[in-house]
Amino acid sequence: MCRNIRQLHNFEPPATSDEVRAAALQYVRKVSGSSKPSQANQEAFDAAVEEVAASTQRLLDQLTTAAPPKDREVEAEKARERARKRYAQTG
Template sequence: MCRNIKTLFNFDPPATEEEIQAAALQYVRKITGFNKPSKVNEEAFDRAVSEVAMVTRKLFDSLETSAEPRNREIESERARIRAAKRFGTTS
């Protein structure tokens, strides 16, 4: 999985459309190898990003879980702690 794509499901508050769009963009960039497509590929690239975002929203809307929604601040702090342990930083 692409390291830049973060888990977005089951958070309180729920993932925003901007977060879903950013994840879709990262996914399409990863699988195409394009950071920015050429003019000839731009329409297909943009369409793919939109479709991936739409399918992601549909997926989130159809998923069910009995788990409590995760808290964004707590998850961010856990990620900072993991990064500090992994890379030896204190930021």
């Protein structure tokens, strides 16, 4: 899917509504093939973002797991380390 959409389930603290909406926006952008819709499509684009965000929030609210919640800072550091390795200059 899209690299900008991150896992939102099972984090402490839980995903915020802003994070859910950002993921929905990225999804709609990817599916529609447009990061900035035309004026003619803006209403449909915005409605889709809101619907996807609402569905995503319902999903997150209903998911259960026995796994302990992940720490956001630890996961962010792991991601930064992966990025450092991926983009490291070899020479």
